[in-house]
Each structure stands twice: as structure tokens, then as C-alpha cells.
Amino acid sequence: MEKKVFEIKDVSYSCLGKFPALCGVNLEIKEKEKIALLGANGSGKSSLILILNGLAFPQKGEIRFMGERLTEESLEDEEFNSFFRKTVGLVFQNSDIQLFSSTVWDEIAFGPTQLGISKAEVEERVNDLLEMLDMHSLKDRSPYQLSGGEKKKVAIASTLAVNPDILLLDEPTNGLDPRTQAFLMELLEELHRSGKTIITATHDLGKVEKMADRVIILGEDHTIVTEGCASEVLGNKSLLLEVNLIHEHLHRHDDGTLHSHEHGHFSEHEHNHNKYKTV
Amino acid sequence: MSYRWLKTEGGIAPCPCCKIGGRKIGFLERTLVEVTSFFRNGLFSEEYAKKNGILQRIDPRVKILTLGILLVAVSLMRHLTLIGGLYLTVLFLAILSKIDLKFFLPRVWLFIPLFSGIIAIPALFNVFVPGEPLLTLITFKSKWSVGLFEIPKTISITKQGLFVATMFVMRVATSVSLVVLIVLTTRWQYLLKALRVLWVPQMFTFIIGMTCRYIHLLLKLIEDIHLAKKSRVIKKTSVVAGQRWVTSQIGNILKRSLQMSEEVHSAMLSRGFTNDVRILDTFRIKRVDYVWAAFFILFTSVILGFNSILG
């Protein structure tokens, strides 16, 4: 039995105190789990991720990290803060927010440097990451001289540089080309095998099965609708329809028949029709 | 798509009004475009910072300290010859740093010195700087006064005026050349980190770097608004409506900036930022730096010595 890293009890959270984002959420996350957080836009995935990273604090309920309560006060303790930040890393949904340094090199070095890791070690980590993500030629560029996908890669590198045991990723595959997406999926797989806990928020149904053993679905009412193993949850079409993760899709074929099927919003269209079709 | 208005019927209608290219880009529109492309293409081309010249090889900290002292020395000079000498030295350094003078001279002179030259023109005349006349232009019947100041009986270009104007323009040009030289031969991020030798706190240089980074983001936001506005403009709006529109955009950017600062704050916390920032640099003092510093100290003392001997 692995130990629990996060315990979330009856957490409710609203943005700026008036826009509800999470309602009565209960959740336990164990070490070395691989979890996907599924939900339509606005269902509260990002909010939950921020709460898990100690960046937002629920108005109601409590969250514990390794048995310790996670609050603004507890994070003010230098030792706990440093331990928590070293253990939990987050790749933000918006890379423009996450990349605030002057150059790619500084950006990747920022985390480990703040956490007091020695200069030699930091330099080694940065160079290794640049190599791993094939970004050596970008190291002196400023974040605004990067394309969206490159920014995302730098954001991932800057989080990995801290070497967190628990990795939170908020829609990491958005804006990446298929090759980089595949690379990222493999990387996450590898990180998981090396003992890391991985929690990914996404609405990309096509990737979920590879990304997670356990799937948690947030509904548009900001509650957890269901959770379970990936194949089980993904098989439940009516549930996915209900939480707006897939939609019914109508199109007309050459022969005049109407065809209806469901698919996710962002996964690529996979049709297995006998006839060549025009829409 | 079921909205009545969201359709294109009968193809695109011909434009009833405009000749393309009929409207000139307004001055400030151009500024926005220029500043944006300036940031996008790297703060400077960095083309010169990567060359293998003298100043590029010197440690940025040593360079900033020495050329900074030289900048102060320029401001202390009281003799045209010395300033001229310093100007030639700067040009020589530019050549040694493999900077194309065809690029360097216009870049420097089109900035401030040309403007200062125009400002200095009136100072040639005895109206502003009294002295020995070199060339008399007009003679009035008597002197007269306009408001606060007096117009003398004869208007002439004076020896002192010529000195003042030349001295002023040369001093400005030499200072600007020095600053441009530092900036051209140093990559921006090293320049910022090296400011530490001037006792600028790391936190402050970090904030400067971050500001540049987010200036670019806000500029992109403005660009988008701007394009949106342009593609939506149908008829000329009134001044008041224009003012309202522009200020509401400023207000919007303001709100976005404040919101973004909260988000960036989270992102920094997430990676272990507390109250103070630590920034790594990879500077190393080499032999060439010692040689440069020794040469520089000698040179500056000689120049300052001359300045005080000449009185």
C-alpha cells in the first residue's frame, strides 16, 4: 500500500469569492499514481490543480499534503515551503505566465536556484534538460521569441529542473505538434516508471488512456462526477456526453444517410465509413 | 450557422470607398509597430554582441564599470580637445569591436546629438551667449526686450557661442556613443546581470528583465486590439468617441496587467520563490580583463590629469 500524498476533504472554492469553481470535492491521491483530471472548460480542473500546488486555498474544507495541512500559514514556514516546492511541481496551462525570466536558460535555472541547489548542480540540470528537449539552440532566447509549442517545452523543462516527486500538469498537450505530443506522453510514462506521481488535467480524451491509470471526471456543476480506471470511465458514453466531454456529431453522407456518432472535442476525427464522404 | 447576419450572400461586395494605400500610417502607429518588432527581433540584433571584437571579449561587469567611469569622465571634461579625443577613442573602440562605422555613426547621431544640434543653434548667437562677435548678422536701432529677455542692438554669432554649441553637441555625442557601444557589444541578459557591479540589487535587475518580458506581452495584446479596431472601423469616429475608445483600452490593459501580476506571482511561488531572488551568472574574470582594466586606469588618469592641468 503506497502512502497518501494528498487528501482533499469536502473542498469548495470560488474564484474571487464569487465565481464557483469547486463544490464539495473529496479526493485522495497516493504516491506513484498516474491520474487524469477530466472535465469540460470551466469545470474547475485548473482550480483543483492550483489548490494541489498550494497556490489557491479553499474557502471550505481542507487539504492535507503528507498528512500536513496545506494553508497559507503553513506554507509561510520556510522549511515546509521549501520541502513542498521541491516535492510538487506544476506546469501551468498558460506558458506566458510561467515563463517570466529573461532567457530560456535563466528560466530553467530559476526553480532550482531559488531552492538553494548548488550552482554546479543547477548548471548540470539545465544542460541536461536542454539536451533532452533538444533546445540547446534556444537557450539564450527570451520567452517571447519562442513559438507556443517551444514555450510549453521550456515550461515543462523549468518544472522538471526542480525534480519534483509529484508532477502536476495543466493541459500540457495543448498547442504541441503531434510529434512533440507523442514525445511528451513517452516522457511522462518514463517519469512515472521512475517513481513519480503524475496528475494531468486535460479534456483530450484521445490521450487519457495513455496518460492515466485512474481518471477523475469533474462535471460542469464543479463536483466530481465519477472516478475509476481509465477504460471503465471512457467506456461510459452517456456519462461523457452528460459532462460535455463529447458531443453528438451529425453529418450527411453521399448516399444521403444521416450518420450520428460521438467524439471528443479535440481528438482527431477517426471515421471508419465504407464510403468516401463529403460533409 | 443560423444567424441572419452571419452569412455571405452573393460574394464579397466591392469596396465603395477606399483606395488601398491612400491612408498614411500615423506617427504613433508606426512607433507601436517599431517598438514591437524591436522587442520581437531580440532587444538588439545581438549581431554585434556575438562578434569577436575587443569589447565583446571583456567580462560584462568589467566593461560596464570601466565604460561607466569613462562616461562620468566625459561629463567632467572642460576642454573641447579632450572631448574630441575621447570621441575618437570611442570610435576607435567601436572599430576594434568590429562594429561597422556605417552602422554606428548614423545610429548614434540620429538619436540624440542631431536633436541636440538643433537645440544648440540659438546658443551660437549673442542673444543667448554674449561674447566676442565673429559674424554680425543684424543691427537694430537700439536694444529691445521681449518678455523676460533682452534682444541686444546687434545680433551676431559669437566665439563663445560657437564654443558652447560645439562643446555641448560633442559632449552629448560622445556620451551617447559610449552608451550605444556598451549596449551593442553586450547581450541584454548579461548587461542586466552585470549591473550588479554598480550595486544594483539582483532583485531590481530581475524586475527589469521581467518588465521587458511582459512589455512584449502587453504590446502583443495592444497589437491585437489595434488590428481588431482597424478591421472593424467603418466610419470616422468623433474625437470624444475616439478618446473614450483609447482610454477604455488603456483601462483594459491595466486590468489585465494587474491580473497577470497575480498569476505570475503564483507561477513564481510554485517554483520556490520567496521574498528574495537568486540569479546565477556565469561570468569569469580572465586575463584580458586585467589587461583591459590596467590600460583603462592609465588612460583615464591621463585624461583626467590633462583636464585639471589645462584648468
Next chain:
Amino acid sequence: MHIPDGYLGPQTYGTFYAIMLPIWFWASKMLKKTLKAKHAPYLALCAAFSFVIMMFNVPIPGGSTGHAVGGALIAIIMGPWAALMAISTVLIIQALLFGDGGITAIAANCFNMAFVMPFAGYYIYRILVSGSDAVSPRRVFAAAIAGYVSINFAAFFAAVELGIQPLIAHTPDGVPLYAPYSLNVAVPIMTFEHLVFFGFVEAVVTGLVIAYIIRTEPSLMRGSTPSLVPAIGKVGGNWKKLWAGIGVLILLTPLGLLASGTAWGEWTSEGLESLLNYVPEGFKSLNGLWSSFMAGYNISGWNSPFLSALGYIFSAIVGVGLIVLIAFLISRLLPAEGRSS
């Protein structure tokens, strides 16, 4: 209003570094204390905002357009101390990257545009709105007036700094070494364009942006965002120290001018003579005023040239003192709401 390198002599720009260093130090210490880790991104984004304000053209009747500096606007929304640091950051970036303003003149430029402008704007606004509701229309007018007056203040200071150059730095035969025009030329020219044009642009932008904020995000006007208008209330006790420090600096300024002058061989006794011969008529009468004022005390050695030098420095510094004094008095007189929001 950005003064380039070479316009100000070392006595002047050195003095402004001496004035600004403690102010910067104080401001960043205070912001760090009140905003904690948030101060870095907050200042960076505020600075980025103050930079891009200048990218917006406001149409002006008559078909032309102009852009605002935004010192008052930023101070009203973010508080004068954050505005001070944010605008200083922008001025440094402009000096390094765009050649707008000199490196040696950074402190002087920051004094005019990052210190005088936001503080003047902020306190004028606070006086005009004291007692009014956070979203009352009076705030819009107050903001417009604050914008207009503050930019004129800043321009005036810049003009004085330039105008005193021929008086304090010149060759032995009285020929100016730096900016060549004296006060009677520099001040009218610099202030005129701000009084009749840029002041109005600033007023329109400050007023209308505040109106927009009131309409769409009134919480910003109430200072309910914790980061807004931070420092003043919480460190109230330390205000005294700050003002005392500035006071001492102002008193020391003439000494600094004299001392640095002699150190660089600027003010030999002949130099002083010739300097004083160069002092324009206006100052001569001031000089007379001084002599009659001091005559009763009959201090030996206080001969007329020396007095007039003092008189001259005195008048150059009185402006600084007045601003600081007024700001101080206002900050004391303001209702508690103004100081703790």
C-alpha cells in the same frame, strides 16, 4: 522630458543620485515588506503597463494625437511608492534600450517623472476626492486635474534642472559647459508646451481611464485588491524618518554643490566671481533681497557674491523642499481612509 547624457553637469546629476538613492532604497524596502513575494511581479507588470501607456494615441481636437506619461494614473491606482519604482524601471529600460534619457541623468529623470509626477498627482487627487465616495464622478475630475498638474510639475522641474546648468557650470570666462540656456529661456519653453498641450492629453487619459475603471472594475478604486496603495498606512511610523532623511538631504544639497565644485576645481574664487557675474538680472535682485535680509546679522565674510550664490542655490532647492513639505502636510491631513486603504 527625458534629459539625455551631456545636458547636466556632474554636480547636478550627482546631487540627484544622492537624492534618489535613499528614496529608491526606502521604496523598495517598504514595498517588499508590504507586498512580500508579490512585489516583484507586481512592479514588473506595473512597469510594463507604464511603458505601454505611451503606445496609445489619444485624439485631440484639431486632428492631432498625443500620448500620456501616466505618472498620476499609475500612482492613483497603484499608490505612489509602487508608481515610483515602476516608472523608474521604465526610465532605466528606456535609457538603456531606446536612448531615451541619459545614463548619467537617470536619477534626475527619475526624480522628475517617477518621484515628483506620481507624488504630486497622487496627493492632488487625494485632496480633491477626500470625503467622496470611491466611485463618485468627482474622482474623474480629480484624476484629470491631477494628471494635468502633475505633468506640469514634472516639466517645471526638468526645466529648472536644465536652466541652472549655465549658472553652476561654465568655463572661467562664463561660457556654459552643459545645457546652454538659463532659467529665463528653459522654463518658459519647457512649461509652455506642457501647459497648452501635453497637460491636456495627460488630463484626458487620466480622467477617462479612471472613469472606465469606475464603470467596469470599481473594486480597484476601493483599494480592495490587497496590493493596492500599499505602504502608506502600515508603516506610518516610519514616515517621520523618511521625511527627516529627505530634509537633511535638502539641507546638504548646497553643501554638496559647493564641496563637489571645489573638489573638481570648478569653483575657485575667480570662478565663483565670474559665475556670479553671469547670474542674470533676476537673480541679482534676489541677491539684493538676501543682502538686506542678512544685513542685520552682519556676519563677516558673507559678502554679496557669496550670498547671491547661496540665494541662487536656495531658490533652486526651495522647489524641492516645497513639494516634499506639501506632500508631507497632505499626507498628515488626509483622513485615515486615505492612508490605510
